Amino acid sequence: MQIKNKRFQELVSKYRYLREYVERFVSTGYSIPSFYEKLEDSLKFVKKPNVLYPISEQVFIHVYAMQESADGYTIYGVIEPPEPHPLLMQAINKIFAIHAGTISPPNEYQEKFLILDEFLANTCVKVNGDVDYSKAMLKNSKVLVNAEEFEYLKYHFIRRRIGLSLLEPFLTDPYLEDITIMGNGNVYVVHKLFGPLKSSVWLSNDDVEELMINMAEQVGKTISHARPVVDATLPEGSRINIVFGKDISRRGTNSTIRRFASVPLSITQIVASNTLDAREAAYLWMMINEGMSIFICGETASGKTTTLMASCAFISPTWKVVSIEDTPEITLPHANWTSEVTRDTGNPQSSVTMFDLLKAALRQRPNYILVGEIRGAEGNIAFQAMQTGHPVISTFHAATVASLIQRLTNEPINVPKTHIDNLNIALFQSAVQGKQGKLVRRVLSINEIIGYNPATDSIMFIPVFNWDPGEDIALYRGKGSSALFATKLLVRRGLSKKDESLLYDELEMRASIIKHWISNKIFNYHDVYNHIVKVKEMGLQAYMERMGVKYEIAK
Numbered sequence: 001m002q003i004k005n006k007r008f009q010e011l012v013s014k015y016r017y018l019r020e021y022v023e024r025f026v027s028t029g030y031s032i033p034s035f036y037e038k039l040e041d042s043l044k045f046v047k048k049p050n051v052l053y054p055i056s057e058q059v060f061i062h063v064y065a066m067q068e069s070a071d072g073y074t075i076y077g078v079i080e081p082p083e084p085h086p087l088l089m090q091a092i093n094k095i096f097a098i099h100a101g102t103i104s105p106p107n108e109y110q111e112k113f114l115i116l117d118e119f120l121a122n123t124c125v126k127v128n129g130d131v132d133y134s135k136a137m138l139k140n141s142k143v144l145v146n147a148e149e150f151e152y153l154k155y156h157f158i159r160r161r162i163g164l165s166l167l168e169p170f171l172t173d174p175y176l177e178d179i180t181i182m183g184n185g186n187v188y189v190v191h192k193l194f195g196p197l198k199s200s201v202w203l204s205n206d207d208v209e210e211l212m213i214n215m216a217e218q219v220g221k222t223i224s225h226a227r228p229v230v231d232a233t234l235p236e237g238s239r240i241n242i243v244f245g246k247d248i249s250r251r252g253t254n255s256t257i258r259r260f261a262s263v264p265l266s267i268t269q270i271v272a273s274n275t276l277d278a279r280e281a282a283y284l285w286m287m288i289n290e291g292m293s294i295f296i297c298g299e300t301a302s303g304k305t306t307t308l309m310a311s312c313a314f315i316s317p318t319w320k321v322v323s324i325e326d327t328p329e330i331t332l333p334h335a336n337w338t339s340e341v342t343r344d345t346g347n348p349q350s351s352v353t354m355f356d357l358l359k360a361a362l363r364q365r366p367n368y369i370l371v372g373e374i375r376g377a378e379g380n381i382a383f384q385a386m387q388t389g390h391p392v393i394s395t396f397h398a399a400t401v402a403s404l405i406q407r408l409t410n411e412p413i414n415v416p417k418t419h420i421d422n423l424n425i426a427l428f429q430s431a432v433q434g435k436q437g438k439l440v441r442r443v444l445s446i447n448e449i450i451g452y453n454p455a456t457d458s459i460m461f462i463p464v465f466n467w468d469p470g471e472d473i474a475l476y477r478g479k480g481s482s483a484l485f486a487t488k489l490l491v492r493r494g495l496s497k498k499d500e501s502l503l504y505d506e507l508e509m510r511a512s513i514i515k516h517w518i519s520n521k522i523f524n525y526h527d528v529y530n531h532i533v534k535v536k537e538m539g540l541q542a543y544m545e546r547m548g549v550k551y552e553i554a555k
Helices: 006-014 016-027 041-045 086-102 109-123 147-162 165-172 205-218 267-272 278-289 304-314 354-364 378-387 401-409 417-422 483-492 497-519 525-538 540-547
Strands: 050-054 060-064 074-079 124-127 143-146 176-182 185-191 195-203 229-233 239-243 254-258 294-298 321-325 337-341 368-371 392-396 425-433 439-453 458-468 473-476
Touching: 006 016, 016 060, 016 074, 086 109, 086 143, 086 147, 109 124, 109 147, 124 147, 143 147, 147 165, 165 176, 165 185, 165 195, 165 205, 165 254, 195 205, 205 239, 205 254, 267 278, 267 304, 267 497, 278 294, 278 304, 278 439, 278 458, 278 473, 278 497, 294 304, 304 368, 304 392, 304 425, 304 525, 321 354, 337 354, 354 368, 354 378, 368 378, 378 392, 378 417, 401 417, 401 425, 401 458, 417 439, 417 458, 439 483, 483 497, 497 525, 497 540, 525 540
Parallel strands: 074 195, 124 143, 294 392, 294 425, 321 337, 321 368, 368 392
Antiparallel strands: 050 060, 060 074, 176 185, 176 254, 185 195, 229 239, 239 254, 425 439, 439 458, 458 473
């Protein structure tokens, strides 16, 4: 077996289980996997991948297309250290149970890790030869361990004690978006580059129930047949939904975990991926600077929250921002940002709802209110907030302006049609099939809400931007297309109608700045935010001169 990649050679030589895995794989007629330390975006266009990459020091992921597949799925293989000898694990657990009462409860994950690491170092006596684990336990609470197997023991012992057991590799992989456990069977994932995959991890119903009970306990939730549905946030930030028991789920207990990056995607990353273009981003920049209310709409997994967080970097750095969510997902760099989360105790008197938090937010004098998702009666309060001068940015489930209006004006939100124009902008986003056959996220349209027309009993709106699926570009209607420029921005800036063209020039200037950031590979969320702050402090013209940004005014 000849491996050309030097780093791959080193890892195969270092880890016997990795070498044995690759040898078994190649012996079945496959080629040696292509090794990547970091996956490249171009891999999303590979139709039959055979890619192996590390997600930690000891754990590797192998994504490969099977030679023959009955269900059409590409495989997501997890390669991790093998389980230690059961007698060894039994001995270690026994000693740990004896000493656990003397250990002070740690507060942080790193502290827990160090305690377990120190316990294993003090308990295990490493030897190079084979060990009979039926006789490995010594009188002084020490255990003989083969040196290689000690590393396996350490990995699995720590994973079970402070990790999420079988799901730990999935939650470590930065390229995963969704993890689905459907009762008895394989775990399924959605990969950022390779799309839907079937993992090599297979769970029984008993495995799933035990795992879900443990996960619920870790996040301070109780799950049972009496309370079978749980929504929570895992310690590393992922959002989990659990449905417990066969009586309400035919295939047994199931769960979906939605992953979120520790550092949000920046607006430059989103523009670079062609989700929206630089001019659309510049338009949002101007509108958010002026305190416009925006709903980011689309179906599940269309990227609404990602677009919301990226766009919120445009909020003035000195403004007070309050975010309200069921499960904490929104992350902002602003110093004066308050994050509030609902609480469901099962008792109406002690529970705190979105409705409660939105009413409280109105008394906090925020410059912006961010709502994770508007679904119910809290939507009416959100519109009251807009009416009283508190702009709102939220995500919303709707596919078109018509369906948005229909949901807003009916139960349970019940916003009067005459009040709909308090919402300034409706952005629609979707996951669509790209030219290469892969799902991609695109902003389909950005619409300005004009108001209610009593003559036709309808809501008037202007689509300022539309996506052209044939060319995969955003179509812009050009100068004079924005009603908000004419009715809102001119007034707020003390400008007259003859100055309206200056706003369109500014739009092009801001778009040029965003393109400049992309060409200079300014992609980190916090770096982009820092540049947005500089633009605010220096002014557009001065910033562009300082940074050497070139632009052409659109005709």
